[in-house]
Amino acid sequence: MLGKTAGALYWMARYLERSENNARLIEAGFRIALTRSNTAQAEWRSVLVTAGSDRRFKEAHGDYNSSRVVDFLLRDPANPSSIISVVKQARDNARTARTYLTREVWEAVNTSWMTLGALMKRQVREDDLPDVLAAIRQQSAQVRGAWTGTMLRNDGYNFARLGTFLERADNTARILDVKYFLLLPSVAHIGSSIDNVQWETILRSVSAHRAYRWLYGTEISALKIAEFLILYKQMPRSLAFCCDKMLENLDWLQRSYGQETEAGRMATAICRDRLSRPIQSIFDGGLHEYITDFLRANAALARQIERDYRFVE
Amino acid sequence: MERAGSIQFFDEMQGQGGETRTPYREFCEWFDAEEPSRIHRKAQQAEAFFRTTGITFAVYGQDEADERLIPFDVVPRIIAASEWRRLSRGIEQRVRALNAFLHDIYHRQEILRAGRVPTELISRNEAFLPMMMGMDPPGGVYTHISGIDIVRTGANEFYVLEDNARTPSGVSYMLENRETMLQMFPELFAKVPVREVSDYPINLLRSLSACAPPMCGGTPTVAVLTPGIHNSAYFEHSFLADQMGAELVEGHDLRVVNGRVAMRTTQGYKPIDVLYRRVDDDFLDPLNFRPDSVLGVPGIWDVYRAGGITIANAPGTGIADDKALYSYMPDIIEFYTGEKALLPNVPTWRCSEPEHLKEVLDRLPELVVKEVHGSGGYGMLVGPAASKKEIAAFRAKLEANPRGYIAQPTLSLSTVPIFTRNGLAPRHVDLRPFVLMSPAGITITPGGLTRVAMTKGSLVVNSSQGGGTKDTWVLED
Numbered sequence A: 001m002l003g004k005t006a007g008a009l010y011w012m013a014r015y016l017e018r019s020e021n022n023a024r025l026i027e028a029g030f031r032i033a034l035t036r037s038n039t040a041q042a043e044w045r046s047v048l049v050t051a052g053s054d055r056r057f058k059e060a061h062g063d064y065n066s067s068r069v070v071d072f073l074l075r076d077p078a079n080p081s082s083i084i085s086v087v088k089q090a091r092d093n094a095r096t097a098r099t100y101l102t103r104e105v106w107e108a109v110n111t112s113w114m115t116l117g118a119l120m121k122r123q124v125r126e127d128d129l130p131d132v133l134a135a136i137r138q139q140s141a142q143v144r145g146a147w148t149g150t151m152l153r154n155d156g157y158n159f160a161r162l163g164t165f166l167e168r169a170d171n172t173a174r175i176l177d178v179k180y181f182l183l184l185p186s187v188a189h190i191g192s193s194i195d196n197v198q199w200e201t202i203l204r205s206v207s208a209h210r211a212y213r214w215l216y217g218t219e220i221s222a223l224k225i226a227e228f229l230i231l232y233k234q235m236p237r238s239l240a241f242c243c244d245k246m247l248e249n250l251d252w253l254q255r256s257y258g259q260e261t262e263a264g265r266m267a268t269a270i271c272r273d274r275l276s277r278p279i280q281s282i283f284d285g286g287l288h289e290y291i292t293d294f295l296r297a298n299a300a301l302a303r304q305i306e307r308d309y310r311f312v313e
Numbered sequence B: 001m002e003r004a005g006s007i008q009f010f011d012e013m014q015g016q017g018g019e020t021r022t023p024y025r026e027f028c029e030w031f032d033a034e035e036p037s038r039i040h041r042k043a044q045q046a047e048a049f050f051r052t053t054g055i056t057f058a059v060y061g062q063d064e065a066d067e068r069l070i071p072f073d074v075v076p077r078i079i080a081a082s083e084w085r086r087l088s089r090g091i092e093q094r095v096r097a098l099n100a101f102l103h104d105i106y107h108r109q110e111i112l113r114a115g116r117v118p119t120e121l122i123s124r125n126e127a128f129l130p131m132m133m134g135m136d137p138p139g140g141v142y143t144h145i146s147g148i149d150i151v152r153t154g155a156n157e158f159y160v161l162e163d164n165a166r167t168p169s170g171v172s173y174m175l176e177n178r179e180t181m182l183q184m185f186p187e188l189f190a191k192v193p194v195r196e197v198s199d200y201p202i203n204l205l206r207s208l209s210a211c212a213p214p215m216c217g218g219t220p221t222v223a224v225l226t227p228g229i230h231n232s233a234y235f236e237h238s239f240l241a242d243q244m245g246a247e248l249v250e251g252h253d254l255r256v257v258n259g260r261v262a263m264r265t266t267q268g269y270k271p272i273d274v275l276y277r278r279v280d281d282d283f284l285d286p287l288n289f290r291p292d293s294v295l296g297v298p299g300i301w302d303v304y305r306a307g308g309i310t311i312a313n314a315p316g317t318g319i320a321d322d323k324a325l326y327s328y329m330p331d332i333i334e335f336y337t338g339e340k341a342l343l344p345n346v347p348t349w350r351c352s353e354p355e356h357l358k359e360v361l362d363r364l365p366e367l368v369v370k371e372v373h374g375s376g377g378y379g380m381l382v383g384p385a386a387s388k389k390e391i392a393a394f395r396a397k398l399e400a401n402p403r404g405y406i407a408q409p410t411l412s413l414s415t416v417p418i419f420t421r422n423g424l425a426p427r428h429v430d431l432r433p434f435v436l437m438s439p440a441g442i443t444i445t446p447g448g449l450t451r452v453a454m455t456k457g458s459l460v461v462n463s464s465q466g467g468g469t470k471d472t473w474v475l476e477d
Helices: A005-033 A037-050 A054-061 A066-075 A083-096 A103-119 A126-151 A157-182 A196-205 A209-216 A222-230 A238-255 A262-274 A279-285 A287-308 B024-032 B038-051 B081-105 B119-123 B171-184 B186-191 B198-208 B236-246 B300-305 B329-337 B354-362 B388-400
Strands: B056-058 B066-071 B073-080 B144-155 B157-164 B222-225 B247-249 B254-255 B260-265 B270-271 B274-277 B311-314 B369-373 B406-410 B415-420 B423-431 B434-438 B441-444 B449-453 B466-476
Touching: A005 A037, A005 A083, A005 A196, A005 A238, A005 B024, A005 B260, A005 B441, A037 A054, A037 A066, A037 A103, A054 A066, A066 A083, A066 A126, A066 B441, A066 B466, A083 A103, A103 B038, A103 B066, A157 A196, A157 A222, A157 A287, A157 B406, A196 A209, A196 A222, A209 A222, A222 A238, A222 A279, A238 A262, A238 A287, A238 B081, A238 B415, A262 A287, B024 B186, B038 B066, B038 B073, B038 B171, B038 B415, B073 B081, B073 B171, B073 B415, B073 B423, B073 B449, B081 B198, B081 B329, B144 B369, B171 B198, B171 B236, B171 B466, B198 B222, B198 B236, B198 B274, B198 B434, B222 B236, B236 B247, B236 B270, B247 B466, B254 B270, B254 B300, B260 B300, B354 B388, B354 B406, B415 B441, B415 B449, B415 B466
Parallel strands: B073 B466, B222 B247, B222 B274, B274 B311
Antiparallel strands: B056 B066, B144 B157, B144 B423, B144 B434, B254 B260, B260 B270, B369 B406, B415 B423, B423 B449, B434 B441, B449 B466
């Protein structure tokens, strides 16, 4: 397949994943803003930082007014990470890779661009926000369903999956990066509980507050939350899960093309060195340093994939 | 039924009199028995279907976000088997003549020596590509794909309005219109014997593959070259690539590697044998043509000359569909085939000739004036529909550059009804059949694309000017 097409599938998947992640961040932020108005500003700021849009927002708007932040994150065309921008870029990439998509997948992507565009034509009122966020989730579920049900499991499929997991790992790591300071103080005092609302927000941002409960019961500790998000392999948004999947996709490509790649080696190294160790050792070395290093390695892997598979010249 | 206006036009469903013409009988029986509200609902479904499928086009100069649908009308345009036989013979003759003409113009130029076409019409023509002189395109084919625009003015009167020998578009609409009709009214196709169009993509692939270049080893690799997703016809480019199972490439996916044009794949560069390009000659090769072009492939021309790639349509075919040359088509057909043209031309005044110009200027309000190099219905004057001011402005343009224009009488284009809120209403139509040519022969898909002016009385059917389309049925014998 064309390198450009592989790249378009990969980016289509990244943008779709990003739209869903950002919707989840908005949802968690909105919840805090409603329930704890005194921390709302700080919470919106951390949402913007996680979405990589803080500087752009500050330049354009200044203070973290709830409805302005939400509008910026949902539909500002000048914000390349807004849901509208991201869905448009997903669709543009789907158009570029159109010949590799089934009719079902293309129509699902195109429909979500049309539906969300229509829903967000005007500024979304606060009481409509839950519906809009639900629609975003629903649209992305539809794309995923069409994708899983109709796509051939070929190289194109694997490139798109790579995009999904790379983006997802990046997102989970960013959430940790922004929130690690909340997790840190409690490590010193084993057993001391961290701020309930805050940890819940972290878990909500990865749609996992219930999963955590099932797994760990009422025990809420920084160590456990970090373990859950970083190392727990059955949790579909954990770093370990994402990197395992990436390794599978890269292995598939290497086998199918009969060609080992630097990206394959890098992904192996990430799984081996960063994700096969106990959580305590990660905390001992410094959670912040760990996350920073992971983000760097993940970004380097992304660049290497583009090079190895000739997405661009 | 609503009338088209004071002049009586030939209506393909009702004829001149008002009794349903034979090809439409079965359709009309069905239609009369249907609830209009059901058809209306189906028509809305069709629109939703076009939107989700992404059969949209961007209008140049408009907001990027503004993707438009070409209006689709649910009433088919129906052509009898005998009518089609006659049309297809004329079309085939014309396409053969166009190819013979192109070969001649780029070789011995017999037709110029014989004085049947003025030399300066070729030598001073921007569409003439001197680099093609003496070149033999693989398989001897110049116009692999052409579209011959046909209009009808009476029960037995058909004219060729224009030849499209560069990169005729619209074939995806022909195919999707049929697909839509099949989905909406499957029962109709059980009732009326309509000839299939769906084998166009496979015929296109066969036809292109049959023109593989000398350096091709094995099964030819075919690719479609598009300017990219922002091009107004991108849907069609991706549709055709998809249907043929060919790669859809842009200039930056291609480069010359080891004397072949190759595409950048995830596993390195792979040679292409046949390139169905949907970019103009000017943009093909920045080394040999326009240096500022980013759409093409530097060096493709040298590969082409060495027999490393087939470019479809061949560079330089534009000289054959030039509007200034159009008026010579009857001579061209006779010169190469020894036969009279089976399908007549529309009488045409060449504004480059002083006597013609004078007559055109005198009769401007009743004529249609077109730019020699224009397309898409831009920059033309439809005299009877224009205001005094518009005519005056056009007169000035014409006087300043007579060579740039031709004029034709305003034809009383036939009408076919469209479905409106108030029932059926006649609208003017034209027809673009699509013709494939390869060393194995000429293939014409039965029917083609029917374009329809959606506005009452309008004669402009171009989609860029608000025109719509219809499914076109050629009936089985």
